[in-house]
Amino acid sequence: MEIDMQTPDVLMGLAFGIPASAGDEVGQENGHRWDPMDCDQKARTALRMECDFSYLPDHDEDAHFCHARAGVVGVADGVGGCRGDGVDAAEFSRGLMANAYNAVAAASSSGICPYTLLEMAYQKTVAWAYVGDSTFAVFRGGRLLLRALPQQHYFNCPFQLRAVGGDRVQDAALGEFPVEEGDVVVAGTDGLFDNVFDAKLEGIVQTCTALRLTPGKMAEAIGRLAYDMARSSRESPFSAASREHQGTNFTGGKMDDITVVVAYIVT
Template structure:
């Protein structure tokens, strides 16, 4: 982050990035005052240069399960950002086994006087303990891990319910399993090439895991795998991210971060920070407001304040 660009370091430019995002994506509030009449708007120029919509090209290819992985083994270099609202999200990452997980406690339990985050926290703790006790070098199956974590958490009689997403990288293959609206996106060459699709019973009621007899089963999980490539960027998050940030917005932020040499921590912070601001805007659309109008006939515009968990992982060479 100290590489020079003109007369400024990336660290100094980074201090302007939140305003650049606001300008590019129509969030009216700016931390720095707008320029006066006839003055050049450096922030708008910066946003236009680094957050321009992607030009379609053939330089990036979608991951295909049919394409055999080629080359040496890969690993995940990752960081996370958690911006709590009710503190009902949980997450973990384990570098040695290349496993990431997020969970989101179902907020509806909050109104019943129940700790809505209990099952999410138990689920991620159980998954982490499974991972650290696995034989060194053994591949981790996300679905099996989710099943075992659910069994352990349900046996503990943890309260409430949770959505969850687990991803693992082994060799050159990225695998996933998710339940509900916690999910992930994969970016290659500045383009989103893979994306989870939220599982919902109906609007704002995700498929969910719990200790109760009426719980959705882990076998409802969406599972899949695809060859990974060095340079891929993986973003894992709870619905606090995906409800408030459109795919093209996330794609442009990832391209910006890649162009500026962001660390995983930088990129996770910026994505989560933008989701936080978008969640609190009443005058611009979000995925949540668009779906609300389509599914329930409301005239709602704006975001959905929520816990926001973002994990950003760079797929890099094992060597």
């Protein structure tokens, strides 16, 4: 894909996979910062992933992929702020996810380092990748176990990579967390996490799990909740953060593309 090297910041993304080992825990509490170069691959367990997605477009600039065999999913959020500069953020986010998916599909080994994957996709797509605002959460027994925190310089200003200057691929947060059979992983762009509080997300995961819904049906339910919240006047994570960091009186959700990827960890 040919992309003008002068195009400004146009992408934020996330990739994750089943950890290489279900042994000692490497990741710790929410917000723990790992060394992005520490990505050695240990012996893998027999865990695998069943995954599906829901996508509710606003400006239609998100992209994603699910590769269940390799145990890897990715989401990318095109930066809408570049729209006024004539930049097609959707073209870039889709290109990045296509490159990442192709690399996963062509990999001869099942041990894939998310950091290496992001670096490769960044290089092949020629320009920019955001490494912090699209996040994920892990649930065990219906309870929130781990919530990755967004990387932001300040409110609503996420880390971004550029052809010249900006943040670096090496700034990407990276770590391992030992999943178990029955765990549920929910990944999404900020269209999800800006509109749905963790407690509400936990509740809908519990309900969908109790109903034995498929990953796709759970993703649809979570996506619909985020969609409704984005259009409501109720308190949202984005409005709460806006008041806290900017002193605004804003309430309600944030209109945006909403991508939700749900993965069930199975044997």
